[in-house]
Amino acid sequence: MGLIYEGISKAIALLAGFDPEVLSITWLSLKVSGTATLVSLLLGISSGTLLALADFPGKRLLVSVVNTGMGLPPVVVGLFVTIFLWRNGPLGFLEILYTPTAMIIAQAIIATPIVTGITVASIQNLPGNLKLQILALGATRWQMVRILIKEARLPLLAGVMAGFGGVISEVGASIMVGGNIKGYSRVLTTATVMETGRGNFDVAIALSVILLLLCFAINYLLTRIQQRERPR
Amino acid sequence: MNGNPLLLEVRNLRVVRGGVQVLDVPSLDLHEKEVLSLIGPNGAGKSTLLLTLACLLQPTAGKIRCRGEIITSGRATFDYRRRLAVVFQEPLLFDATVYENVAAGLKIRGMTRGEVRKRVMETLELFSMAYLADRSARKLSGGEAQRTSLARAFAIRPEMIFLDEPFASLDPPTRQALTEDLERILGETGTAAVVATHDQLEALRLSDRMAVVNHGRIVQSGPPVEVMNRPADEFVASFVGMENVLSGNVVTCCEGMLTLMVMGRSIELPGIASPGEPVVFCIRPEHITITTSDPGGATSARNVFPATIRKMVTMGVYHKLHLECGFPLVACLTHQSLGTLHLEEGKQVFASFKATAVHLIRVGNVSHEHTHHRHLTNAQEDRSPCQPSKKPEK
Structure with a gap:
């Protein structure tokens, strides 16, 4: 128990003292996972909407594949991104392995199926005749898609939360493609793994508390938006 | 139009x-x-x-x-x-x-x-x-x-x-x-x-x-x-509330008036058809008048039948009477007339309706496109000619 207590007081000290290293690690975590989430929203909402509205043979199979992708193990993603970005890999010429960019790529790959899957479900959950109603109001196909996404905005917020929650907390891919380089590609999760390995439980606990607070703050914000719009 | x-x-x-x-x-x-x-x-x-x-x-x-x-x-x-x-x-x-x-x-x-x-x-x-x-x-x-x-x-x-x-x-x-x-x-x-x-x-x-x-x-x-x-067929008739859809055979046809035989009773209605022809006809329940004594010459209605009240169903402001007068008939009555006539199930009454209240549907009339469906639901093949056709849907 003493260990936890010590860790928490250390965390408070680190936070209160605005430790520059902790701040930069926190900021990088936010930046990498935030960017990855944005990328996944762009890809996931568009492909999810397309998937929900289009009708083609093999659609169910594809939706099942996407839904499976929602549980994609980060280490597997990390492995494949590493292979692709390796010096003599297919994308080795980009020379971005062990950079925050590589981490964003890996995290976006993890979050995209999550956002896509939730988008498919959200759009398909809208009333069946809504699409026809919008077309009957004179909308072009593009206007119809925009209105449908707008109508599905509340369940889509759940997609944002799930996507962001998935990547800010993952460690496997980040450590593999980012390398946990001090002051460059070290984020909250990779730093926690390292400090735990070194036996610096107090620092590890401090980092974990920060990670939890960060997750909570972001989700609280999104939930507020979601609940404010919900009917009472 | x-x-x-x-x-x-x-x-x-x-x-x-x-x-x-x-x-x-x-x-x-x-x-x-x-x-x-x-x-x-x-x-x-x-x-x-x-x-x-x-x-x-x-x-x-x-x-x-x-x-x-x-x-x-x-x-x-x-x-x-x-x-x-x-x-x-x-x-x-x-x-x-x-x-x-x-x-x-x-x-x-x-x-x-x-x-x-x-x-x-x-x-x-x-x-x-x-x-x-x-x-x-x-x-x-x-x-x-x-x-x-x-x-x-x-x-x-x-x-x-x-x-x-x-x-x-x-x-x-x-x-x-x-x-x-x-x-x-x-x-x-x-x-x-x-x-x-x-x-x-x-x-x-x-x-x-x-x-x-x-x-x-x-x-x-x-x-x-x-x-x-003037429903074109039995389906339309039943759908628009013509509850009495019956079938019979033409006995005579003269000067635009037909006499039909329905379960041993004769019914008069305007129309043209050849004697011996099987036909379907319908009457709205609202067009049937109920009296407790034989109206005799007191009514202009050409069709008067003694009837027994089989069942009375309350439909809120009015009542539906299921009658048996050789053939089944459904009539509508207001709550008020029900009271004045002291009607109850099993009671003998007289049901009358004007010849013009009867709408004829000629079974042989194939001008409609749904003959196939009609034959499937037409009651004539498998039931006595005087039972009302039931609704073909459901």
Whole structure:
């Protein structure tokens, strides 16, 4: 128990003292996972909407594949991104392995199926005749898609939360493609793994508390938006 | 039909879904300012026809013309859709305020803010719901929501409006109020309309013309009063409330009057048919008079039968009497007459009806396209000729 207590007081000290290293690690975590989430929203909402509205043979199979992708193990993603970005890999010429960019790529790959899957479900959950109603109001196909996404905005917020929650907390891919380089590609999760390995439980606990607070703050914000719009 | 120019012209329209033909309409017209109602049981193809007319569903074959132009392809479809409006059974409102909902079609058309505002306020006034403008669509009652949906449709000033069971999920008073408003607004704006409904009273009230749809085909089309009183076949008869559909054989035919034999009783009615011919005829329960003593010469009704009351069913303000007078007959009575006549089950009474109250359907008449279906449901093959045909649906 003493260990936890010590860790928490250390965390408070680190936070209160605005430790520059902790701040930069926190900021990088936010930046990498935030960017990855944005990328996944762009890809996931568009492909999810397309998937929900289009009708083609093999659609169910594809939706099942996407839904499976929602549980994609980060280490597997990390492995494949590493292979692709390796010096003599297919994308080795980009020379971005062990950079925050590589981490964003890996995290976006993890979050995209999550956002896509939730988008498919959200759009398909809208009333069946809504699409026809919008077309009957004179909308072009593009206007119809925009209105449908707008109508599905509340369940889509759940997609944002799930996507962001998935990547800010993952460690496997980040450590593999980012390398946990001090002051460059070290984020909250990779730093926690390292400090735990070194036996610096107090620092590890401090980092974990920060990670939890960060997750909570972001989700609280999104939930507020979601609940404010919900009917009472 | 109403002398106005032709607005919509449908020819040889067919819709096949999953290998099954769900719609087959050789010809259907809609004139300007005309209100056409499509009535029929659930699953008859009313909605499919309506959505196809609105170009929201691609027909398998056939042509739809709007003012002479074919509208079933590409750009023409899009232009056509901007001239119409559709209201569904569910309000399908957007998750926004009433104002935003009514403005939706106008914003889609790229109208300026000022124009939108003016038009929305006008439309809300028309539907007497300006006070609801800022209310969230989620907080509306069922009636208010459907009213908003109607306002959203009328805001774009459509040339024609398609309504698919618009009031089916509302409670009776709300339905009544909305039907009245719709009737008024259709009249004021002169918008042509097609209303799909299974409620014959709603159809009667709103429409200039009624088309009865069954099994994807238009079985009969004409002015509502004609369809209600002169159904083309047994299906239409039972659907429009002709509860007494009976069959018999022609005995004599002279000077436009027929004598039929029904279970040993003779019935007189106007019509032309050859002696020996089997026919079907129907009588509305409202047209049957009940007396406790033989009216004899006191009535102009040509058909008087002693009858036994088999069953009495209360339908709120009126009562339905199931009678046995050699053949079964259903009559309607008000609560008041029931009291004055001291009627009860098992009591002997006299049922009378005028010859002109009987509508003849000639079984051999094959001018309708649903002969196949008729033969399937016609009672004659497997039942005694005097039992009423039951409704072919359900």
